[in-house]
Amino acid sequence: MPAPDTTPTVAVVFLLPACNMDCSFCVTEDDFESIDPSRLDALLAALAIGGTRTVIFGGGEPFLWKGDLLAAADRAHELGLLVQVGTNGTRLPDGFETLGQIDRWVLPIESTDPTIHDSMRVHRSSHHARILDRLERLGRARREVTLSTVLAQPNTPGLVELGRWIRAYHGRHRNVHAWHLYRFLPLGRGGTRHREELEIPPADYDRAAQAVLEMDLPFRVFRRSDMYHSATVDFFWQENGRILRGGDTLAQRADTSPI
Numbered sequence: 001m002p003a004p005d006t007t008p009t010v011a012v013v014f015l016l017p018a019c020n021m022d023c024s025f026c027v028t029e030d031d032f033e034s035i036d037p038s039r040l041d042a043l044l045a046a047l048a049i050g051g052t053r054t055v056i057f058g059g060g061e062p063f064l065w066k067g068d069l070l071a072a073a074d075r076a077h078e079l080g081l082l083v084q085v086g087t088n089g090t091r092l093p094d095g096f097e098t099l100g101q102i103d104r105w106v107l108p109i110e111s112t113d114p115t116i117h118d119s120m121r122v123h124r125s126s127h128h129a130r131i132l133d134r135l136e137r138l139g140r141a142r143r144e145v146t147l148s149t150v151l152a153q154p155n156t157p158g159l160v161e162l163g164r165w166i167r168a169y170h171g172r173h174r175n176v177h178a179w180h181l182y183r184f185l186p187l188g189r190g191g192t193r194h195r196e197e198l199e200i201p202p203a204d205y206d207r208a209a210q211a212v213l214e215m216d217l218p219f220r221v222f223r224r225s226d227m228y229h230s231a232t233v234d235f236f237w238q239e240n241g242r243i244l245r246g247g248d249t250l251a252q253r254a255d256t257s258p259i
């Protein structure tokens with residue numbers, strides 16, 4: 001459990017490792033547990049007491065969690081936390097765009113090109129179309145979204161075009177809170193297996209991210225060259241019946257040395 005004086009501003013809680021997709025860049029490890037609802041309650045309370053402002057429920061796919069995700073979101077709200085959910089968008093409940101329990105949706109988009117986006121997800125065709133549908137529905141309902149993009153070999157050349165698309169989407173709906181640009185990391189069940197065809201040199205990541213920053217987009221763009229290290233964000237999950245924390249621990253699970 002986090003000590004109050006080291007509690008992060010933003011807490012990412014991995015509810016479970018399981019997912020119904022198989023993305024080639026997935027950094028999730030299979031060897032942690034689905035978090036017990038009672039442990040999650042205690043974690044949320046400790047985070048709120050310690051000063052955390054935002055909780056992001058992630059996974060795996062959080063809508064596959066055995067507990068009641070919306071009840072957990074209600075509990076987080078009672079504790080004064082802003083609630084975000086990072087989801088692949090495939091298992092959302094009916095009427096998701098009107099749910100009051102979720103303040104912000106974090107959705108993935110890798111490219112404006114459906115072929116490139118879908119090719120980065122093994123055995124999942126038409127995911128791109130589904131993401132566009134989710135974004136449109138959330139936009140029409142005036143719900144906030146954060147977009148996340150993993151920069152890898154197939155999609156980095158089209159990053160500025162994707163930025164133009166997100167700017168146009170935001171122009172219609174005014175609902176993009178931020179866009180996170182993650183550098184592909186050779187970690188987890190996807191990343192370790194797909195390093196060769198996905199990894200890009202740090203300089204290529206820097207160039208592509210800089211080009212996006214120079215677009216002066218009307219929402220915040222975050223460079224996340226190392227997704228597990230941030231001064232304000234930390235990560236929580238359950239292993240051997242205990243809640244663990246720490247981006248350092250996650251990053252140490254694989255060799256992340258630059259190519």
Ligand code: SF4
Nearest residue numbers: 019021023026060088
């Ligand atoms: S990156 Fe893909 S496979 Fe991994 S948790 Fe997210 S949606 Fe599932």
